[in-house]
Amino acid sequence: MSRTVIAAVDGSAESLAAADWAAHEAQIRRLPLHLLHVWQDWSRAFAHAPFTGLDTTPCEGATAAQHYAEQVTHDASDRLRAAYPGLEISVEQVHGRPAKVLLSAAEKAEVLVVGSRGLGGLAGFLTGSVSLPVIAHAERPVVAVRAGERAECEPLPGTGDHGDPKGQCLDVVLGLDLSRPCDELLAYAFEAAAVRAATLRVVHGWSVPVVEGYDPAAADPGHGVALGLREASALTDVLRSWRGKFPQVEVKEQCLVGRPAGHLVEASKEASLLVVGRRIRRAAVGAHIGPVTHAVLHHATTPVAVVPHL
Incomplete structure (x- = not known):
């Protein structure tokens, strides 16, 4: 069915x-x-x-x-x-x-x-x-x-009908944790961008590891740059096969230092849809909504899709 x-x-x-x-x-x-x-x-x-x-x-x-x-x-x-x-x-x-x-x-x-x-x-x-x-x-x-959010897609010139599925859409934004780049989340985001003919903007927030004690490498300005390049390379690797499955979808990659929730809320200001994941937990107690998902549900300025995954 x-x-x-x-x-x-x-x-x-x-x-x-x-x-x-x-x-x-x-x-x-x-x-x-x-x-x-x-x-x-x-x-x-x-x-x-x-x-x-x-x-x-x-x-x-x-x-x-x-x-x-x-x-x-x-x-x-x-x-x-x-x-x-x-x-x-x-x-x-x-x-x-x-x-x-x-x-x-x-x-x-x-x-x-x-x-x-x-x-x-x-x-x-x-x-x-x-x-x-x-x-x-x-x-x-x-x-x-x-209620009161802007239209997801702006009508094409000459259509003037919000019911027309062919609109000029803002980006679909995907919040991606590289420690759990699950297929369900990536598939939903790529499909959402494909049916809208929209760009998929993938946002990965990361933090510089805390160093305890004296570490000469951590004091090197190039250390943070190297870590950033490593994160960017890992993001590109995760998305490579999905770009092949959805060649029609333009993909923009963003690796940003700092708390992911803040970056995603900011990105939602210029997005048609924000996509985030939620791990499936079958325990009887607990809210089962992670802190990033919880934050964007309350503060994002665009519709938020929460995609469950193992």
Whole structure:
């Protein structure tokens, strides 16, 4: 069965931005889009429904929460069908625990897309105790999108339609740790750049080793230069085979001294998508989100794709 792009929607501005991003992603990947709303009678999304302008008056035989769930998904699908004609869109409302339902849905997804508030939690029913389990435990890529971000791709001259998949995209930025250059992360980043006809900018942050005691070599200015050249050479070696698999993708390599998270947040200012990895840990406890991924989820100014890997 063909995989789908799944967007979690709850009626918030953040989830609607996520649905719009997901529709664009589905179109350029030539995949169907599935809009999913998880409802609970006393969910946060339902409690805030009157402030969103949505009608919560129940239909005969349905609870108010059920009615709200149906309206959220159908309103979103109607808007996206008008914006992306020809895109296959399905909708679903599921009663249950949001994190559990979304993690189950992610297993069948090419990518799961959720709304993000950046410095806050994820929006609506994806806040707090739900957002971290979804991002930390999903074994398929999850993309976090916040409301109000610029369009991912600028339309080509003469098109004037954001639904046109052929846009002039900003770079896709990949944060790469050379100690774990996993295939899943590299494949996702190269494919994302290829379907967007975008440049892939690979950012590797590294630090000069701390030297204890007296080391004459460490005092040599050429020592840091040599280390930088070594890191750059290692990055080139890792990317060589992937350049061969995706010859159409222009690749820019950046080896930067300093904390990776800071470099990636800065790079996100001129990117269409930021791609980072997350190691799959099946332990029952722990947040399971590394410090770099955690930092960019909260501070990056572009959608962030979190790709799980062993």
